[in-house]
Amino acid sequence: MGHRASQPEVRVLLLGLDNAGKSTLLYKLKHDMSVSTVPTIGFNVEMIDDVGETIHAWLMRWEMPGLRH
Numbered sequence: 225m226g227h228r229a230s231q232p233e234v235r236v237l238l239l240g241l242d243n244a245g246k247s248t249l250l251y252k253l254k255h256d257m258s259v260s261t262v263p264t265i266g267f268n269v270e271m272i273d274d275v276g277e278t279i280h281a282w283l284m285r286w287e288m289p290g291l292r293h
């Protein structure tokens with residue numbers, strides 16, 4: 225569904241307690257910006273194309289002592 229042949233489609237199930245930040249993380253990954261959320265009724269499904277660079281940048285930052293957010 226729209227992904228490049230060299231990049232396999234990966235399906236991720238995001239689980240967490242109420243108000244844990246699941247929707248915030250989902251939309252941060254999709255739009256690379258913080259959005260205001262309301263409690264989710266049911267569930268959200270989003271297609272996100274190529275988050276590799278974003279995740280790589282996060283991992284690089286988290287691996288730097290003292291730079292955690």
Ligand SMILES: Nc1nc2c(ncn2[C@@H]2O[C@H](COP(=O)(O)OP(=O)(O)OP(=O)(O)O)[C@@H](O)[C@H]2O)c(=O)[nH]1
Binds near residue numbers: 240243
């Ligand atoms: N301080 C802080 N607040 C966060 C973070 N992530 C999300 N929040 C806040 O936590 C609240 C809940 O975030 P949501 O993303 O709606 O949480 P959710 O897990 O989707 O909640 P439900 O849909 O009700 O299960 C919001 O007010 C967010 O702004 C974070 O990393 N740090």
Ligand SMILES: [Mg+2]
Binds near residue numbers: 246247248262
């Ligand atoms: Mg939610």
